[in-house]
Amino acid sequence: MALQVEMLGAGLATLRLVRASTNSGAGNCLGQEDRPGPPHQYLILDFDPGTGYEWNAWEGCCETAGHYYAITPSLKRSDDYQMLLALPGQQYWVETQNDTEPGQPTWDPVEPPVEEIPKPQP
Numbered sequence: 001m002a003l004q005v006e007m008l009g010a011g012l013a014t015l016r017l018v019r020a021s022t023n024s025g026a027g028n029c030l031g032q033e034d035r036p037g038p039p040h041q042y043l044i045l046d047f048d049p050g051t052g053y054e055w056n057a058w059e060g061c062c063e064t065a066g067h068y069y070a071i072t073p074s075l076k077r078s079d080d081y082q083m084l085l086a087l088p089g090q091q092y093w094v095e096t097q098n099d100t101e102p103g104q105p106t107w108d109p110v111e112p113p114v115e116e117i118p119k120p121q122p
Contacts, residue, residue, distance in 0.1 A: 001062045001071065013064035017103070018083045019057070020045050020091035024120035026079035032057075032101060039095045041114055044102050047089040055094070055109045057102035059087055084119060091117045 002013035020043040021029040033043040048054035061068045061083055068083045069076050077083040092113035100107040 001060070001069075002064075005062055005064050005069075011065055013062050016061045016063045016068060016080060017058035018061050018068070018070075018080045018087070019043070020117075020119075021081070021084060022117060022120055024081060024122050026081050028120075029080040029084045032103075034101075035093065037095075037099075040099045041093045041095055042102050043091055043093055043117065044109065045087065045089055046092055046113075047087075049088060053109070053111060053113070054089075055102075056089075057107065059083065081120075091119060093117060 002015050005013035016030060018029050019032055022033060022043065035041040045056040046053050047056050059070055061070045067076055067078060068080060070083060073088065075083060075086050077086055093115045094109040094113045096102065097108040097110060
């Protein structure tokens with residue numbers, strides 16, 4: 001996405017991974033939050049508004065021209081924190097199989113999750 005934005009002449013674009021967070025404010029949703037164990041826990045997103053889970057380690061975004069853009073869902077926000085607030089779903093502390101950090105090729109959350117955490121408010 002970043003390369004396509006640059007090819008269109010919109011300026012320099014950077015891939016940003018917007019993650020679940022317990023902290024409000026710009027710049028606080030770009031790193032993986034964890035709670036050392038045992039067992040080790042990670043804060044991740046759940047994009048299933050129903051009773052199941054659709055785990056997501058992050059929402060991949062493109063930062064360019066002073067804004068963050070996501071494709072699915074189609075969103076434009078001023079920063080990573082505003083993007084997190086606009087994303088559908090909830091945040092949960094989870095344990096993962098083999099203590100694998102979310103987003104790695106073999107990561108797999110253990111169900112049920114440990115605890116739901118509301119998105120941070122300003």
